[in-house]
Amino acid sequence: MKLNVGVFFGGVSVEHEISVISALQAIHALNREKYEAIPVYISKEGVMYTGSELTQVDNYKDLPTLLNKSTPVSIARMNDGVYLIDINFKRFGLPKKTKIDIAFPIVHGTNCEDGSIQGLFESLRIPYVGCDVLSSAIGMDKDIMKQVLRQNNIPVVDFVTITSRQWASDSKEIIDRVEGEIGYPVIVKPANLGSSVGIKKASNREEFIEAVELASSFAIKVIIERAVNNLKEINCSVVGDYSSAAPSALEEPIQSDEILSYQDKYLNKSGAKGMSSQKRKLPAELSAEKEREIKELAVKTFKALGASGVSRIDFLLDMADGEKVYVNEINTIPGSLSFYLWEAAGKPFGTLLDELIDLAFKRERERGNLMFTYSSNIFAMGGGFSGKK
């Protein structure tokens, strides 16, 4: 008797490939005695597929063949649970279906990590791992996330948010404002993308215009931040939920470009190993005091955003300003699920996954204790009588 864990990955997102790698790592680390991993690959067209072929990374080199061998499915709630249903309808007989007891989304970026897929799971009423709709959505929007953090007295770098329409109509005013309020150098980012796609540093007006043009081709909302010149990046993962959460070991990713580029982050020579193979100092070299401060801030950020499961919080340390710590962003579904940060803290990947699944069930239990519907049917009660049964 095993628990069927539907691992959802891929997706209509620029971080599609990274998600595949993260998910396959998790599938192979799941405790086989307890769980039956059911891969659910979401193609770039948004079609869901399942099948054992999908668990081997090499098969993805020839995607058309892989998809041919796999089964396109739809997810649906039936009376006794949630099922993946074969959508290649046969002329005779019932379609094949596979029950899933819990959903484990390992997707990155828009259309997935931003609360969309979590919303699907909510509607289906299936327990799922990780952040809920709201915290996923907040975590994906850098503008809203920073506003929430600032409201909770968590330090964030100064920023200005614009829309591509504002930029098109009045770039002059925006340039004046940025130069007045922040001053070069700045970093320009699409507000709602994960990873480092579309992010550029600008040291003067020309570079700034170029950077905004690039960022606004990825998102309608663009965020402009003060660039911290002499910086150290520190990442910390947090596991838990709103009631209790714990920080992992700290890492310092090594950058080869001025900011951690997409290439650096995921496409290094080592090939398809994802975030876990990136160059880094682990544990990061920090004073004990700084380390404690960052870990505390990480947990505070995690709770302020209402996160759940595993997240990775990225910090900036301003080395020119006495190592002042800023929260840069939260990744609500971090690459490789940050397992390397937990292994460094003495927690094997399998155990981490166990904990994440337990947290999902805990949330489900807590929700089960709330009242969503009255068991009696109001239509059947008639007459407004409020009596027995």
Place this chain on the structure above:
Amino acid sequence: MSLIYFNICTLFFGLFLIFSAGRYFHMLQLSSYKNERYLKWCRQNIKDEISVLGILSLFITLFIFLNKLIFTIFFCLILIFRGLTFRKIPQKKKFVITPRVKRLYTTLTLFCIILILIINSFGKANNPKYAFIFFFILAFLSNIPFYLTSLINLINLPIEKAISMWYINDAKRLLSSHKNLITIGITGSYGKTSSKYILSRILSEKYNILMTPESYNTTMGVVKTIREQLNPSHAIFIAEMGAKKRGDIKEICDIVKPKFGLLTSIGPCHLETFKTIENVADTKFELIDSLPQDGLAFLNFDNEIIENRKINKPFCSYGINNNKLSFWAENIRYESDGVKFEFCTSDGLVLPLKTKLLGLHNVLNITGAAGIAIMLSIQPENIAYAVSRLTAVPHRLELKPKVAGGYTVIDDAYNSNPAGASEALTVLSSFKGKKRILVTPGMVEMGDKEYELNRAFGEKAATCCDFVVAVGKKRSVPIVEGLKNKGFDKDRLWVVKNLNEGLEVLKKIADENSVVLFENDLPDNYEEI
């Protein structure tokens, strides 16, 4: 030629039997498929169930050889008429067509077909006398279809046993494949369902729990829960164990092998089958006896029978205002928003708790459950949170959400027992300054003492309520006597035929300032028409 008439008549008989069987299968279902209980219902209702027309038709059968055509037509018309006018009694608990019911229908159909075949074979062998005898038997059976139902049930019994055995073995297999599962058994004459819900809520602060739903507490209920719901995410299985006779609890324990056992109480419940309180105690203690030596029993020491029993397993005791126990509740206060008290342990923990659940017995239930939670290393602050979030079990002293303009309803409709009923009255009386109304048919299945217990219940009600609506004219006699003994004002007492009439009375007397306690509900087999 006569064979055709016989066949037409038998066919109609068969159809009539199958048609009328639904009602009796339903009664059988309400009697948990126990022939003994079902036949008791038959005996009590035989007058209503036998139809004059049926006896008439039986009489006519004797003259069938006079004119076969006329009698056959006459006969079939009577059957059709009986079928069409078949008395339908509204039931609160609907008839469910389970696989078991389908098997009963199959056997009944086969039975009818065999009878028809027998009649035919005698007819063909030119032995109309025997054919007639069988025909007469069938006609006779159509007059007592309720007994035929119990015969069919008897025929199916070995099949049902085999099917149950298979289910039981399947449940055992599932449990044995789940290595780390901890099973907690709960039994007791009363308080077990409430305790189950409370314990499950508290333990869910840390663990994924599977519990037997609602008041599923029979072997097959437990087995069904395991087979349909157990999955590897579950860390703890809470099994409620009910008993109607000796060995019932042991049977469940042999399947689920509990590591912890919670014994909530021993009292005069189901005395009709148990006869003596000693039998009840022995049966409930089957749970404790089945615990392993590294298991742990949790015993309600406020119950004298439990306290005085020799216990041969490691155990923790719990109770109220008794600091010699492992766990106890003290300093209990009733406040407008619920009950507050301190949960204390012999290790010196003093944990203030607050609950919306009404009644002293719930304080006791919470104390027992919190004790188990402590032993399963749940943090005290999490216990306190869980207890503050507890909501009443449906129909167990459940304070219903108030509808604007309506009266307050305390629903205590399930399975009344003397201690529970008395506590419910205490709770009702604590609503001072309100119009306190009791609606009840009294307690059932209390054995020899039923009359006496109901009279005592009536006597207590006289001091606790402003109005009483007694349901069932015959049934409520002892309650009315109890009320009168204590000088309860006759103008404040209504005796009605059934619950629906009771509700009509409420429309007249209950207003926004009223609290209505629905105490006990009756199985359909007891309703007076």
